[in-house]
Amino acid sequence: MKLQGLVFDWAGTLADHGSRAPVATLEAIFAAARVPVTVAEARLAMGIAKKEHIRSILALPRVRGEWAQVYGTEPGEPELEALYAAFIPKQLDCLVQHSDVIAGVPEAFERFRGRGLQLGSSTGYTRPMLDCLLQLAARQNLKPDAAFCPDEVPFGRPAPWMCFRNAMQLGIYPMWTMVKIGDTPSDIAEGLNAGMWTIGVTRTGNETGLTAAEWNATLPAAQQALEGAAGQRLLAAGAHYLAPSVAECDPFLDAIEDRLRAGHRP
């Protein structure tokens, strides 16, 4: 039995090395609301639908406490709505500055297609944000065969629905002939919940959090520590394999096909 398809995450996996666009936007809207959040707080729930992501930050005890100090009351649904309304235009602006396709990804797409795979994608972005990113990526020679966002399903990650939409559009089943590839624990949860194999991306993603330039300026020992910690978080989420980037997934696809032939399932 051969693999038939892959479903990729966007930020930190296909484009935006370090998944910087969502972090920059979240930091900006919370700072504007006079309750600044740390990069670590902004990254904690990365990958889930953006409104749910803001809700999860508002639920952090430190953030609730500081919000109550500033406003005299804990944040509720109206505050969430106001933050999300501020998030949307800022994220669209920010996407344009953080839309560089990650090195080696277009070439990897050619190799994956060469081995007969169809290439889908999913995200925590909304449809307008995803459309913006798709357009910017296409100009850099990156065109997946399918792309779904949380707006088009009952719930985003960790629910499997976006993976199922990809499978339906690509005409692929069973789900264990597909691999989810992403940079956050929520990506891994999405793939596992869909009954797919999973590969966690360490070097280029949210769990390492550095741009390509920052990564290249990091000393090897520190690179190793960062990548190791990223890998631990993705393995703890249940990732079957870890790869530094999408461009380095090929050996793991071979390994998964070997396991399929041996009768293994995810």
Ligand SMILES: [Mg+2]
């Ligand atoms: Mg991501």
